[in-house]
Amino acid sequence: MTDSTSSSxxxxxSGLFRRTWNDVLxxxxxxxxxxxxxxxxxxxxxGFFCWSSANLLLSYRPSWSFLYFVMAYGFALIxxxxxxxxxxxxxxxxxxxxxxHPLTRTIARKGSMLNLSIFLTxxxxxGMAPVSPMLLDFGTLVDDGTGxxxxxxxxxxxxxxxxxxxxxxxxxxxxxxxxxxxxKRIKTVxxxxxxxxxxxxxxxxxxxxKQFTVELRNEDGDTLRRYKRTVPADGE
Amino acid sequence: MLDLFDNEYGPxxxxxxSVTGLRIHRSAENPTKLFALTAIVALLVGGIFxxxxxxxxxxxxxxxxxxxxxxxxxxxxxxxxxxxMIFMExxxxxxxxxxxxxxxxxxxxxxxxxWGTMVLGAVAVNYGIWKTSAPNEAPLLTAxxxxxxxxxxxxxxxxxxxxxxxxxLPFFATLWVEKRENAGQTLPLxxxxxxxxxxxxxxxxxxxxxAFSYAFLWRMxxxxxxxxxxxxxxxxxAGHGTQxxxxxxxIAVWYFLTHVxxxxxxxxxxxxRTAFILYLFFINLGAAHHLLSDPAVSTGWRIFNTSYAFYGxxxxxxIHAFAIPAxxxxxxxxxxxxxxxxxxxxxxxxxxxxxxxxxxxIILFGFLGGITGVIMGQxxxxxxxxxxxATVGHFHATxxxxxxxxxxxxxxxxxxxxxxxxxxxxxxxxxxxxxxxGAMAIATLxxxxxxxxxxxxRRTTEVVENIPxxxxxxxxxxxxFSVFGVFALLxxxxxxxxxxxxxGSVLFGKRIEPGDNDDITPDGGLAADGGESVHHYEMRGxxxxxxxxxxxxxxxxxxxxxxLSQLWKIGI
Numbered sequence: 001m002t003d004s005t006s007s008s009x010x011x012x013x014s015g016l017f018r019r020t021w022n023d024v025l026x027x028x029x030x031x032x033x034x035x036x037x038x039x040x041x042x043x044x045x046x047g048f049f050c051w052s053s054a055n056l057l058l059s060y061r062p063s064w065s066f067l068y069f070v071m072a073y074g075f076a077l078i079x080x081x082x083x084x085x086x087x088x089x090x091x092x093x094x095x096x097x098x099x100x101h102p103l104t105r106t107i108a109r110k111g112s113m114l115n116l117s118i119f120l121t122x123x124x125x126x127g128m129a130p131v132s133p134m135l136l137d138f139g140t141l142v143d144d145g146t147g148x149x150x151x152x153x154x155x156x157x158x159x160x161x162x163x164x165x166x167x168x169x170x171x172x173x174x175x176x177x178x179x180x181x182x183x184k185r186i187k188t189v190x191x192x193x194x195x196x197x198x199x200x201x202x203x204x205x206x207x208x209x210k211q212f213t214v215e216l217r218n219e220d221g222d223t224l225r226r227y228k229r230t231v232p233a234d235g236e
Numbered sequence: 237m238l239d240l241f242d243n244e245y246g247p248x249x250x251x252x253x254s255v256t257g258l259r260i261h262r263s264a265e266n267p268t269k270l271f272a273l274t275a276i277v278a279l280l281v282g283g284i285f286x287x288x289x290x291x292x293x294x295x296x297x298x299x300x301x302x303x304x305x306x307x308x309x310x311x312x313x314x315x316x317x318x319x320x321m322i323f324m325e326x327x328x329x330x331x332x333x334x335x336x337x338x339x340x341x342x343x344x345x346x347x348x349x350x351w352g353t354m355v356l357g358a359v360a361v362n363y364g365i366w367k368t369s370a371p372n373e374a375p376l377l378t379a380x381x382x383x384x385x386x387x388x389x390x391x392x393x394x395x396x397x398x399x400x401x402x403x404x405l406p407f408f409a410t411l412w413v414e415k416r417e418n419a420g421q422t423l424p425l426x427x428x429x430x431x432x433x434x435x436x437x438x439x440x441x442x443x444x445x446x447a448f449s450y451a452f453l454w455r456m457x458x459x460x461x462x463x464x465x466x467x468x469x470x471x472x473x474a475g476h477g478t479q480x481x482x483x484x485x486x487i488a489v490w491y492f493l494t495h496v497x498x499x500x501x502x503x504x505x506x507x508x509r510t511a512f513i514l515y516l517f518f519i520n521l522g523a524a525h526h527l528l529s530d531p532a533v534s535t536g537w538r539i540f541n542t543s544y545a546f547y548g549x550x551x552x553x554x555i556h557a558f559a560i561p562a563x564x565x566x567x568x569x570x571x572x573x574x575x576x577x578x579x580x581x582x583x584x585x586x587x588x589x590x591x592x593x594x595x596x597x598i599i600l601f602g603f604l605g606g607i608t609g610v611i612m613g614q615x616x617x618x619x620x621x622x623x624x625x626a627t628v629g630h631f632h633a634t635x636x637x638x639x640x641x642x643x644x645x646x647x648x649x650x651x652x653x654x655x656x657x658x659x660x661x662x663x664x665x666x667x668x669x670x671x672x673x674g675a676m677a678i679a680t681l682x683x684x685x686x687x688x689x690x691x692x693x694r695r696t697t698e699v700v701e702n703i704p705x706x707x708x709x710x711x712x713x714x715x716x717f718s719v720f721g722v723f724a725l726l727x728x729x730x731x732x733x734x735x736x737x738x739x740g741s742v743l744f745g746k747r748i749e750p751g752d753n754d755d756i757t758p759d760g761g762l763a764a765d766g767g768e769s770v771h772h773y774e775m776r777g778x779x780x781x782x783x784x785x786x787x788x789x790x791x792x793x794x795x796x797x798x799x800l801s802q803l804w805k806i807g808i
Contacts, residue, residue, distance in 0.1 A: 023576075023577050026576060026577075027577075027578070030582065032582055033586070034582050034584075034586040035582050037586075037670065038582070041674060044678075045603075045677070045681070048678075048681060052685055052689065053791075053795055055689075056689055056795075056799070057795075057798075060798075060799075060802050133715070136689065136712070136715070136716075137712035138689070138690075138712065150705070150706055150707040151704075151705035151706075152705065152706075173705065180370065181371070182370050182371045183369055183370045204371060206371040206384055207382070207384055207454060207455060207457055208457050208460060211371050213370075216705070218704060218705075222704045223302065223704060224704045224705030225705050
């Protein structure tokens with residue numbers, strides 16, 4: 001590669017970099033109402049994305065501690081992005097035009113750098129010492145055993161002549177069982193193991209089939225599981 | 237009636253719109269107003285149930301009991317996903333057909349008959365759902381047999397679909413007359429888009445009639461049984477087809493409104509038309525993603541539909557995602573309104589709610605609805621999304637943030653140019669798209685997060701409080717639900733504001749006299765005077781926006797694949 005070629009590549013790259021940097025600066029300082037809205041809302045969404053995805057990745061890769069900083073960046077950005085572009089930047093720009101006092105002039109001149117420094121400091125502090133609202137908890141998806149047990153027994157029903165006989169594979173965690181058909185309550189079973197018999201003639205016919213619903217409930221009356229069963233209407 | 241249907245027409249029944257320059261005939265304008273007003277009523281009904289559903293989901297409030305929740309959810313879904321959309325879409329057909337073509341609406345009587353039939357069907361569906369009692373079940377939008385619903389519900393759906401068919405006939409007849417009189421001439425792009433919408437609608441309606449007639453005959457015990465697997469495939473021709481109508485109609489509205497209020501020009505008619513044709517071929521195949529977890533269909537069938545075929549529709553959406561902002565950029569630069577990288581965009585009429593609503597619809601549909609749609613439409617990634625609230629987030633991103641917001645913009649446009657009324661509060665009208673879109677976007681994002689991050693299910697009343705009888709605890713999702721609850725309320729407030737503004741302006745807005753609508757015409761006029769061809773102008777701002785979109789797409793895509801690759805660890 002000749003010197004002139006490498007120099008033209010270099011000047012092209014530096015020109016591109018300079019133009020991009022100028023574009024970024026002009027977007028950062030753009031201060032019309034719609035620019036404020038677009039930048040604030042864009043950063044708000046970007047913050048949400050960084051915060052949640054860093055939390056999620058961290059739950060799979062706890063050793064990737066750099067994710068705390070991504071998370072802190074996103075978390076802080078949710079507030080700081082709109083604050084910067086809705087409040088601080090317009091204020092700094094206004095101050096540049098109106099300030100007379102040396103201190104306010106300094107703030108006006110260095111305001112953006114000061115704001116960015118405060119933001120990065122917050123990110124560093126939160127990244128090193130994450131506060132609890134920042135951390136999404138993914139550790140409690142399966143209970144530690146102190147909560148309610150998993151109630152998911154099989155319901156087996158057989159038809160014997162005019163009777164429908166049903167039983168549950170595991171009665172634990174159930175307080176009572178309610179059997180309904182249509183809007184009619186057929187039976188409430190309160191004794192474990194909650195086997196029951198119902199008469200086919202007591203059941204309502206729905207589109208050609210006798211149908212009933214079995215609800216397993218806890219002591220508060222909350223439904224734990226709900227089963228719907230059909231039996232032939234004519235006893236065949 | 238309250239002079240809602242009065243405008244000053246010439247002796248031939250035509251008038252010229254001062255904003256669009258279109259020749260509008262009375263026979264097209266009045267039915268358009270009628271359908272749009274009826275859509276607003278459906279939006280009101282569905283919106284009331286949005287409140288009760290959202291406040292049940294937010295368990296800090298926990299408004300409804302389990303027994304009522306599904307009924308309210310069904311009312312919410314049918315009124316917003318079907319009635320609000322389809323009444324509005326018939327109005328879109330009449331705008332895109334006779335109005336854009338400058339013709340009379342052919343067979344206008346059928347428009348009235350169609351409207352009456354649709355209203356009858358919609359009322360029957362609402363009554364059927366509301367009066368649901370055991371052994372019937374509220375149908376939500378997945379009225380799967382053999383779960384029985386009220387016979388009136390099935391009958392109502394069939395009547396509504398027949399009504400929509402009747403209402404669409406005048407549109408087809410108008411196009412037929414146009415083509416007979418102007419054989420060899422291409423249709424304007426918006427008319428072409430409306431025609432594509434109508435063709436997809438016919439597919440959806442035929443599927444819907446087949447599915448719901450089948451279910452109705454079964455429910456009335458005229459036939460003994462229904463093959464549930466066949467039914468589900470028939471069902472989704474309508475179930476997803478109706479949402480595809482929403483998509484294509486929305487894109488027609490994007491092209492229309494960005495042109496008439498934003499000064500956009502079509503960068504390449506051929507490319508945009510090709511994208512609509514891609515929809516025609518591929519979009520209904522994408523409906524297969526509802527059956528991705530269904531045992532009755534083969535894996536090969538699922539992979540073909542949700543990969544190869546699905547990408548055809550995705551490609552079409554990506555074309556529009558480039559073509560529309562490019563059209564705005566080129567059109568505005570041509571008028572000398574495009575300084576710098578994004579000056580064409582930031583200098584646009586952002587205080588005009590028709591423009592801001594359209595742009596928010598484009599951005600939010602693309603980033604939140606489009607990306608997630610491609611992700612959850614894949615056989616593999618669907619496993620992490622299926623039946624969680626993330627799916628609910630996706631379709632709120634597509635049909636609420638996309639179609640509803642676009643239709644809100646169109647309603648504002650109709651108020652000013654068809655009803656010829658000033659807004660009762662121009663300032664509130666300017667703010668409303670920001671409030672509604674912003675709040676709904678955060679609420680939607682939270683639905684996606686609680687679904688994809690925590691696997692919170694979508695069909696149970698209980699979400700954060702432990703689902704009774706399970707070992708799973710979803711309480712960790714509580715903070716995100718709190719964010720959801722607050723922003724859902726704000727979004728509902730934005731929806732109420734829209735209804736107040738729309739209905740208030742139509743009823744009490746100051747009548748617009750000729751020349752009063754100049755404030756909504758694009759800067760530099762609807763047609764740019766002079767200047768070079770649109771292709772001579774740089775579209776680098778659009779290029780940068782597309783790169784941002786692509787980056788978001790790639791990151792989200794990779795993240796979802798990474799999460800899926802970690803699933804094997806479950807149980808270890």
